[in-house]
Amino acid sequence: xxxxxxxxxxxxxxxxxxxxxxxxxxxxxxxxxxxxxxxxxxxxxxxxxxxxxxxxxxxxxxxxxxxxxxxxxxxxxxxxxxxxxxxxxxxxxxxxxxxxxxxxxxxxxxxxxxxxxxxxxxxxxxxxxxxxxxxxxxxxxxxxxxxxxxxxxxxxxxxxxxxxxxxxxxxxxxxxxxxxxxxxxxxxxxxxxxxxxxxxxxxxxxxxxxxxxxxxxxxxxxxxxxxxxxxxxxxxxxxxxxxxxxxxxxxxxxxxxxxxxxxxxxxxxxxxxxxxxxxxxxxxxxxxxxxxxxxxxxxxxxxxxxxxxxxxxxxxxxxxxxxxxxxxxxxxxxxxxxxxxxxxxxxxxxxxxxxxxxxxxxxxxxxxxxxxxxxxxxxxxxxxxxx
Amino acid sequence: xxxxxxxxxxxxxxxxxxxxxxxxxxxxxxxxxxxxxxxxxxxxxxxxxxxxxxxxxxxxxxxxxxxxxxxxxxxxxxxxxxxxxxxxxxxxxxxxxxxxxxxxxxxxxxxxxxxxxxxxxxxxxxxxxxxxxxxxxxxxxxxxxxxxxxxxxxxxxxxxxxxxxxxxxxxxxxxxxxxxxxxxxxxxxxxxxxxxxxxxxxxxxxxxxxxxxxxxxxxxxxxxxxxxxxxxxxxxxxxxxxxxxxxxxxxxxxxxxxxxxxxxxxxxxxxxxxxxxxxxxx
Amino acid sequence: xxxxxxxxxxxxxxxxxxxxxxxxxxxxxxxxxxxxxxxxxxxxxxxxxxxxxxxxxxxxxxxxxxxxxxxxxxxxxxxxxxxxxxxxxxxxxxxxxxxx
Numbered sequence: 001x002x003x004x005x006x007x008x009x010x011x012x013x014x015x016x017x018x019x020x021x022x023x024x025x026x027x028x029x030x031x032x033x034x035x036x037x038x039x040x041x042x043x044x045x046x047x048x049x050x051x052x053x054x055x056x057x058x059x060x061x062x063x064x065x066x067x068x069x070x071x072x073x074x075x076x077x078x079x080x081x082x083x084x085x086x087x088x089x090x091x092x093x094x095x096x097x098x099x100x101x102x103x104x105x106x107x108x109x110x111x112x113x114x115x116x117x118x119x120x121x122x123x124x125x126x127x128x129x130x131x132x133x134x135x136x137x138x139x140x141x142x143x144x145x146x147x148x149x150x151x152x153x154x155x156x157x158x159x160x161x162x163x164x165x166x167x168x169x170x171x172x173x174x175x176x177x178x179x180x181x182x183x184x185x186x187x188x189x190x191x192x193x194x195x196x197x198x199x200x201x202x203x204x205x206x207x208x209x210x211x212x213x214x215x216x217x218x219x220x221x222x223x224x225x226x227x228x229x230x231x232x233x234x235x236x237x238x239x240x241x242x243x244x245x246x247x248x249x250x251x252x253x254x255x256x257x258x259x260x261x262x263x264x265x266x267x268x269x270x271x272x273x274x275x276x277x278x279x280x281x282x283x284x285x286x287x288x289x290x291x292x293x294x295x296x297x298x299x300x301x302x303x304x305x306x307x308x309x310x311x312x313x314x315x316x317x318x319x320x321x322x323x324x325x326x327x328x329x330x331x332x333x334x335x336x337x338x339x340x341x342x343x344x345x346x347x348x349x350x351x352x353x354x355x356x357x358x359x360x361x362x363x364x365x366x367x368x369x370x371x372x373x374x375x376x377x378x379x380x381x382x383x384x385x386x387x
Numbered sequence: 388x389x390x391x392x393x394x395x396x397x398x399x400x401x402x403x404x405x406x407x408x409x410x411x412x413x414x415x416x417x418x419x420x421x422x423x424x425x426x427x428x429x430x431x432x433x434x435x436x437x438x439x440x441x442x443x444x445x446x447x448x449x450x451x452x453x454x455x456x457x458x459x460x461x462x463x464x465x466x467x468x469x470x471x472x473x474x475x476x477x478x479x480x481x482x483x484x485x486x487x488x489x490x491x492x493x494x495x496x497x498x499x500x501x502x503x504x505x506x507x508x509x510x511x512x513x514x515x516x517x518x519x520x521x522x523x524x525x526x527x528x529x530x531x532x533x534x535x536x537x538x539x540x541x542x543x544x545x546x547x548x549x550x551x552x553x554x555x556x557x558x559x560x561x562x563x564x565x566x567x568x569x570x571x572x573x574x575x576x577x578x579x580x581x582x583x584x585x586x587x588x589x590x591x592x593x594x595x596x597x598x599x600x601x602x603x604x605x606x607x608x609x610x611x612x613x614x615x616x617x618x619x620x621x622x623x624x625x626x627x628x629x630x631x632x633x634x635x636x637x638x639x640x641x642x643x644x645x646x647x648x649x650x651x652x653x654x655x656x657x658x659x660x661x662x663x664x665x666x667x668x669x
Numbered sequence: 670x671x672x673x674x675x676x677x678x679x680x681x682x683x684x685x686x687x688x689x690x691x692x693x694x695x696x697x698x699x700x701x702x703x704x705x706x707x708x709x710x711x712x713x714x715x716x717x718x719x720x721x722x723x724x725x726x727x728x729x730x731x732x733x734x735x736x737x738x739x740x741x742x743x744x745x746x747x748x749x750x751x752x753x754x755x756x757x758x759x760x761x762x763x764x765x766x767x768x769x
Contacts, residue, residue, distance in 0.1 A: 006660050009667045038474055059659035064473050064652060069499040073466035076496075080438070080457065080470025088470070106460050229455045229471060230478050232433040236450055238458035247403075247450055248458075390701045393755050404704065405754055410731070411708030415753020423750060568750035606753075607713045 003202060006062030014196040023188045024049035026158040027117055030165035032061050035204050037086035039065045040077035042096060045129050046185040047119040050091035071096035075103035078114045085228040087169050091117035094136055104178050105144030106239045113172035117181040119188040122371045131371025132185030134295055137350040140180045141324050147260055149267040151274060152180040152324040154295040158192035170205040175266050176223050182323055186296035186373050218244025222266045267325055277330045280317040289387050290316040290338045292355060294323060297344050297374055304379035313387040328358045335359035340386050342366055344374045398422040398432060400453050411606020413565040413591025417512055418447045420568050424575035435479045438468040440488035443519045444512035447483045462492030465500045468507050476649045486513040486527040490548045501555035504583045505648035511548060514593035522596035532601055549588040553640045558583030560640040564590040564613035567637060583647050590635050695765035696742040700733060704756035707731035711748040711757060717741040
């Protein structure tokens, strides 16, 4: 997909430079780099900075940025805008993410590409509004009602907040699905160096267009081609169960079965192409203890692993970049020769529970809530206890 | 001799007609008047996007109107429509949905869109009940009425939606009933032919899930009541609140020019783009 | 077959009604029987009583009104617009001043 002239001009001012940015800000710049045309959001700590920077910068690149009256409206607006062919996104935190769930389900059901940034904060409810957490992992997977699948990625640095946006938008367009960037408040509010790539290196995936008259909601492919408003195709988009041509049919069981399973399989059968992890095996190859982590926690976790190795221990490490679909193959392989896997996370064991399903060894959740991230010492101590 | 085809069938998805609305349903009349208005205005459906929520009236455009349509979650069509409109200001975006949808659960989006004066046309079909789900009380149900969720009596006063939308800042606001088909058609044309938030509250009959419960047995009788209880806005100005109790004040409540949201938004974006162009080509 | 009683309490006169008798007799009035749901709105609101109840059933079991007095039609189109089913076609007779 070509980058338009306004965006080119805007990005030419940034490319090749390094900036000292908040994770939230890096996310905003990364979205513009990734071709975001439209942002709609609502203020919420710790995600407001995404909206604020988008409001400042997106118009300069020729994009449209608006503030809606609430999060439900923000999610609604980005879906409507997506059907005009635009790359759209919103940003929020836990309480707003909860409000968006109904419309996220609508995006899943209508196979609307869009990106939702959830900068997780300590919950439930208002919780510790200004403190980080990783408690929305399961909500990202199952927050909206009904059987569905979803893609969620988790950055662990400001640079990754920037880099992963391109991946989010590409995955959304390729698989015609909402994609969630599961940031945590710690990464959202960290300030780090972010390097802006050259515009010439940018390559965006594009939505597969439907041929005129071709069905937009089904067919022989797992991901049908899409058409947009104003193309004269009379496209009928509905959240009700529908046939391949988009027309409602809630009475025929086979229609629902076919639609829901295909939407589910779109992501399920493309795991190889979607799931990314960052393994870091012990150099000896003989570790019996492993640590799996993601997001902000992965940094003290890797620090702890390195500390333990420096103290002569053999420890394997893996960071999950893709949270959903879950990296079950990679986790199973990782656990093959291990006796125990430690899972530090800022929640009550949501990823640990998922890992348990795919490994035979012991899984120990190092859960820490209260708004303060794990320290290297805490995790090192836990590793030493089991080594 | 074969029955001739109605000249407006081109605007409708003929393969699924006759539609599913009940006998005498006002939604059918609104669909009828709407396609007449589109035809008279010479609007091309290929330049339109119709957005609707959940409820019987939302079925007017989705699936029956032959154009690009967006059938959204309950109460949110105006928010979805906002996303469509700001990215494609050249398309005529029309929202058609019910009172429970737009003014009940969706009330927040309604008042903000009116405040922004965003260029959307909204036809709110007000049948004073949640019809599709079987006849539950709505924020527009008159006081005292027995419905399935107010089986003893409704203790709440109803909204005067058109007045609410006018107060929120909409550019064009009118109220008619499904009896006033000619006035409604003209108002629909006016609404679709102007810029800004153009809103019509259409009082409509739901014979099966409202009329039946209040003892008004047929669509005909409900329409007769609309006619009998309608008061022109010019006349209503001289009437007291008590005299207006139970009446429908019909006519145009306001028709004013105000800055329009999409225009302002694109103006701002163009300003910023120009600044960057200046900076990078200097 | 007895004719059903015709209700006559509809008030005459509304926008679009051509009251001049000259306009009468220049219109064809057709009901598409398979679209009709027998709501009787057209019967009740026609200002010149063109329609009457009948006992003609369509395929879905609705009583389709009879165009009893086509000659009385003034072309006001209130039935055309009120009909919830888009079932009524009002066309100028060929040769009439209203035909294009």
